[in-house]
């Protein structure tokens with residue numbers, strides 16, 4: 001089944017977008033803790049790599065789409081841009097993020113806004129760098145989200161995406177399958193109030209296109225010079241692309 005058709009709540013009458021927003025609202029309070037447990041803390045290392053790539057562009061205006069609780073947005077403050085905007089459809093996730101930003105005294109630098117990646121409230125060619133970490137997999141309409149990103153990215157700007165992928169080599173492929181199919185849902189059920197959320201997350205991780213397949217999707221939606229860099233045996237991949 002294609003990733004776009006995988007929904008969090010099988011019996012819900014709501015569309016994917018509303019279900020995803022609801023799910024992240026539900027898990028927002030323990031999202032950060034779970035994130036660290038699930039990735040065994042490695043996600044912090046991946047995020048640092050993203051920040052380094054973004055920094056090469058000396059960005060003044062940065063947009064972090066699907067910013068969630070703002071971890072990447074907060075890290076990018078070290079690049080000393082003029083402004084970072086974090087956008088997300090889940091008000092619950094943003095609320096947690098806003099508290100973290102206030103605690104770090106960065107409320108004047110990082111603005112968090114509720115919004116949809118498929119229809120963003122920004123003018124064409126606004127941002128020097130756009131990031132999406134673990135977000136594109138949850139978009140209800142991937143193509144629409146990506147063309148909208150191309151619209152608001154400056155012609156000189158860079159898009160950096162961090163997303164889960166699947167290791168292709170033995171024994172990592174088998175080990176990862178076992179982890180996402182059996183261990184991850186159990187951890188999710190133990191630690192999260194939302195029992196189905198983590199089954200959805202592992203299901204969608206198994207079916208989302210990665211590597212060349214995702215590069216091709218980027219190209220189809222207005223990007224060029226796409227590059228994919230698998231990290232940690234291909235458990236995740238960092239993509240860079242230009243308009």
Ligand SMILES: C[S@@+](CC[C@H](N)C(=O)[O-])C[C@H]1O[C@@H](n2cnc3c(N)ncnc32)[C@H](O)[C@@H]1O
Pocket residue numbers: 017020021024035065066067068069070071072087088089090093115116117118132133134135138139140
């Ligand atoms: C797995 S979380 C990732 C959060 C954060 N970027 C991180 O790295 O921890 C995915 C986020 O994508 C957001 N999201 C999903 N679809 C979206 C859309 N169409 N527009 C904006 N945000 C979206 C969800 O609300 C959720 O906060």
